[in-house]
Amino acid sequence: MDQRLPVHGAQGDLLRLVAFGEAESRADLARLSGLAASSVSLRVEELIEAGLLAEEGSGPSRGGRRPRRLRLSPGAGVLAVADLGAHHARLGLLDLSGVPFVVEERPCEIAKGPGHTLGWLADAFDDLLAAHVPATVPLRGVGTGIPGPVDPATSRVVNPSRMPGWNDYPVAESLAARYDLPILVENDANLMAVGEARSWPGSENLMVLKAGTGIGCGMIVNGRLHRGRGAAGDISHVPVRSAATVVCACGHADCLEVHASGAALAGALAAAGIEVERTADIVALVNDAVPEATSLVRGAGRRIGEVLTALVNFFNPDVVAVGGSLSAAEPLVTSIRATVYERCLPLATRDLEIAPARAGRDAALLGAGALLLDAALSG
Amino acid sequence: MDQRLPVHGAQGDLLRLVAFGEAESRADLARLSGLAASSVSLRVEELIEAGLLAEEGSGPSRGGRRPRRLRLSPGAGVLAVADLGAHHARLGLLDLSGVPFVVEERPCEIAKGPGHTLGWLADAFDDLLAAHVPATVPLRGVGTGIPGPVDPATSRVVNPSRMPGWNDYPVAESLAARYDLPILVENDANLMAVGEARSWPGSENLMVLKAGTGIGCGMIVNGRLHRGRGAAGDISHVPVRSAATVVCACGHADCLEVHASGAALAGALAAAGIEVERTADIVALVNDAVPEATSLVRGAGRRIGEVLTALVNFFNPDVVAVGGSLSAAEPLVTSIRATVYERCLPLATRDLEIAPARAGRDAALLGAGALLLDAALSG
DNA sequence: CGCGTTGTCTTCGATATCGAACGAAGATAG
DNA sequence: CTATCTTCGTTCGATATCGAAGACAACGCG
Known part of the structure; x- marks a missing residue:
């Protein structure tokens, strides 16, 4: 169930362009990525081979031959993201385009401390995954927003004003121990900003x-x-x-x-x-x-x-x-x-x-998805 | 006397690394640029061929063979930069490392308007070049700081509070008419920031x-x-x-x-x-x-x-x-x-x-040099 | 002084990217 | 319906980059 995205080099850029809806065809990809059309075709072939991309009919003509429309393969994977608040957590599962297909809000007392909360969070993720994702579709990344400052160098919480027990706690490492995947831990307002920026x-x-x-x-x-x-x-x-x-x-x-x-x-x-x-x-x-x-x-x-x-x-x-x-x-x-x-x-x-x-209540979840994809697709 | 730097692709990155003092040998370049050592050697060969780089003896050993020290060729070119103030202009000539070898301060009333001031500026540059630079060494770029806001999209001055007659004046175009070279026009505090950052x-x-x-x-x-x-x-x-x-x-x-x-x-x-x-x-x-x-x-x-x-x-x-x-x-x-x-x-x-x-009185000139080099070396 | 170690630079075959040309598929016009 | 243009995608030779291996050059140690 846990495996990193098998992409290397330019493949990540191409996948990102498709995932973020900026490109729908090989021609789009060539234009936007700056790669030669021939290289794009080769990479796309590999991505389809790997089960990450899929061809889906053809798009509208722009005056010439119709493009063969590219989409993320539905089985390519999912992301599990959360936005932790003081008394509630907003949880979501996203496809690799960063689009949520399940969002839930559950009560959760962050004041109970990091060990308890992060354990609860992982359980909740497993719960959602079991209920909504077939076992064949792999989890590709896990991320969460935190209502306090996060040190970008260490992904630890620093000097949180309303999160007793969390100071200097290695949140990312704790999640990494349970998921061998790209992990994202970020301040909630920052995640919201990233999500909003896409709008x-x-x-x-x-x-x-x-x-x-x-x-x-x-x-x-x-x-x-x-x-x-x-x-x-x-x-x-x-x-x-x-x-x-x-x-x-x-x-x-x-x-x-x-x-x-x-x-x-x-x-x-x-x-x-x-x-x-x-x-x-x-x-x-x-x-x-x-x-x-x-x-x-x-x-x-x-x-x-x-x-x-x-x-x-x-x-x-x-x-x-x-x-x-x-x-x-x-x-x-x-x-x-x-x-x-x-x-x-x-x-x-x-x-x-x-x-x-403009991004609505899920802005932070969208932001977490965007950052996770960025991280996963540049490795 | 006027010609753009004949660099393409990775050459610019290599030249920049040498110019900014970050690399002194082919091995340094390979480490810092991420290119293969063999590619670095090829590019360096071309740059030496073009008269931009020069080998200068050998550097200190770090335990093995001594590196062959690379420097910018003294004849590679110069940059002419200025920092315009309300009543004075600070003028400088820099080598392609961005190091000033002539700096002068001359009185100059910016309130006389853009036409007069920019003509005066170009004359002053020509003056300095004639006095300090052999005719064989080409001018590679011209830049100036302005004591008012500059629109980055158009390089025009916008809403300056203390520069009567300058509003919306196309400063960069005016200079470009006299020099067929990379031209830089930027707010003086911004230039100072860039110069300072290098310290x-x-x-x-x-x-x-x-x-x-x-x-x-x-x-x-x-x-x-x-x-x-x-x-x-x-x-x-x-x-x-x-x-x-x-x-x-x-x-x-x-x-x-x-x-x-x-x-x-x-x-x-x-x-x-x-x-x-x-x-x-x-x-x-x-x-x-x-x-x-x-x-x-x-x-x-x-x-x-x-x-x-x-x-x-x-x-x-x-x-x-x-x-x-x-x-x-x-x-x-x-x-x-x-x-x-x-x-x-x-x-x-x-x-x-x-x-x-830390950068001292020439900070803005240093900044102008750094931005000009960046521009010239990524073209 | 000889010899292993370390670091620098070059040689050369393997690989990846490019770009021009081409075929495919559709739009448009007469 | 044919001719022509546009866009899309692929094929294939030219070119550039890579990376492993080797040559080169200095240092340190016995």
């Missing part, structure tokens, strides 16, 4: 904001995830202006997180006598036009926009995509946009799009 | 601050300059907290520039009855321990540090290098460092170095 073709530089219970951000530079030393994108503790001084768990005052996160809004609503349990409840209140909630969300948007102003001037992205559960509240995006456009350099906002995220 | 081997992600009369910043991501859409790095109009409200030329209040630039400090000193002409005078005052000057520079450092806090958390670089004429005032770097370390996430500052720039 913005043509844009090479993106900021993807995750506004939920907490605030996270992922950064795509030149089409690739920027990790820095593992902390990149963490804007939750940037100081913001505010009338009242609120101290954050990090020890500093007036971090963005204590003024604009879903948790902070829930607190403020509670102080106003409105109890909410989860961030989705806040969105519901806004959609019901409860003035306190709307006003609070607007304020959060302005605070976030203030922070983004500096970042947009500095990074000058093509797109700022706003995702996370709180982004379903329309005033959030609106007020972020207003603040950034008002205060940024015209040059920086000239071609800037600030918009709700 | 930090091993660091892939850098922020390079240029603190002078104005405030600029360049960003190196993954070892390469990040341009965004041409505005990346422009932090001069990020709002900062301040007691007094000062309106900036951009129309907004309390931009970093009006509180922390050399120009702003000069203004504040004048208000205190101390007249200064140039930023260097401020540095002199600080070094003479004039309390008003030192205090103002400290304040500027804190303001800059505040802005950097958000950027460092977000970008998570390996190095923040502080350059520009004002950086010679030691309290500036000290107070930037103190502010950033105090307020940033520990994870983001764990491996962060905040230090004075």
Whole structure:
């Protein structure tokens, strides 16, 4: 059941082009890969031989002979990916195009520690695989998102604020012990950014904001995830202006997180006598036009926009995509946009799009799939 | 005198490795380029044939046969580069390793407009070439830094704040009309960042601050300059907290520039009855321990540090290098460092170095050389 | 001084890629 | 329906890269 993809050299690039939907024929592949048409034919032949690609009828003519359409072979393999949250995990099985064919959400307490959680996760994967994947179809990679910083050099969790027991735990090694496969461990906001980036073709530089219970951000530079030393994108503790001084768990005052996160809004609503349990409840209140909630969300948007102003001037992205559960509240995006456009350099906002995220709830799973495929297809 | 480098394919990579001092022998080249030793020998042979490389004695043995040391041929060519400022231009001639062998500073009023300035620049280049370069040595590239935003797609100046008449002027085309060669036009802070980056081997992600009369910043991501859409790095109009409200030329209040630039400090000193002409005078005052000057520079450092806090958390670089004429005032770097370390996430500052720039006054010229070589050697 | 070791560079056959030419299959026009 | 053009895919000789083996050159040690 466990085996690495038997690809070498240019084969990986070709497979990737087909998997990501960029190429559908040998001619497409030749154009996009830069290889000679003859070389493409040879490689494709090998990939079909290996059971990874399949020919499937013919495509539409573009004025000449019809192309013979190429697809990933359905039996080529699957990826198992997850997005771990504080109390829930989102699990998915993807085909080698990175398209999910099963997605489930299961309760899971990350605070129970890494040993317990990762064991549970692997069991859940095995469970899903047994239920939805024939034994003949091999598992090709395993990946998970983590709600905390991940050191890209070691794939260990570092200084997580809400994951007791996880600090410096070798997550990737733990999974590798159970699966002899490419393993991916990455911060959840980063995965979301990668997934979201695929919904913005043509844009090479993106900021993807995750506004939920907490605030996270992922950064795509030149089409690739920027990790820095593992902390990149963490804007939750940037100081913001505010009338009242609120101290954050990090020890500093007036971090963005204590003024604009879903948790902070829930607190403020509670102080106003409105109890909410989860961030989705806040969105519901806004959609019901409860003035306190709307006003609070607007304020959060302005605070976030203030922070983004500096970042947009500095990074000058093509797109700022706003995702996370709180982004379903329309005033959030609106007020972020207003603040950034008002205060940024015209040059920086000239071609800037600030918009709700497009990739939906599975963005992180899609991102995990994309990164896993990248890893598997360049080996 | 004008001809493009006659290199194709892998030759460029090899030449680059020798030029940048990373390889000194065929064996080095084989290791670093990933090519087979036999292929390297062939390519090197061709490059020697073409007069670009030369063998120069033998290097030190590492336990076996001595390597035959490779160097760029002295007659291989030169690059002409400049860094245009408001009232001065710094001009240099570089060999193909990017090492300057002539550097001059000449007065030049950029406000006279692009036609005049670029004509003057080309005359100055011709002048320098005639004086220092034999006619047999060809010019291989021309580049210049500009104190304003440059659109990377078109190499035109866009919305420059202090360059009347330059808006949307096709600088690269204008130079190309006079030189049939690779042409480089880039923002001055970006060039400085590229030059500085070469002084930090091993660091892939850098922020390079240029603190002078104005405030600029360049960003190196993954070892390469990040341009965004041409505005990346422009932090001069990020709002900062301040007691007094000062309106900036951009129309907004309390931009970093009006509180922390050399120009702003000069203004504040004048208000205190101390007249200064140039930023260097401020540095002199600080070094003479004039309390008003030192205090103002400290304040500027804190303001800059505040802005950097958000950027460092977000970008998570390996190095923040502080350059520009004002950086010679030691309290500036000290107070930037103190502010950033105090307020940033520990994870983001764990491996962060905040230090004075290492590349010196020619950083921008070095950067221009590096980018020109990159361009010339990948064609 | 001889000899094994280590590292550098070249020779040469094996292999992979390229690119031009060709055949296949369909669109378009008269 | 035929002629012509376009695109797709394959065949095949020319070319470039590779990699193993060997020649070369210096060092260290007995």
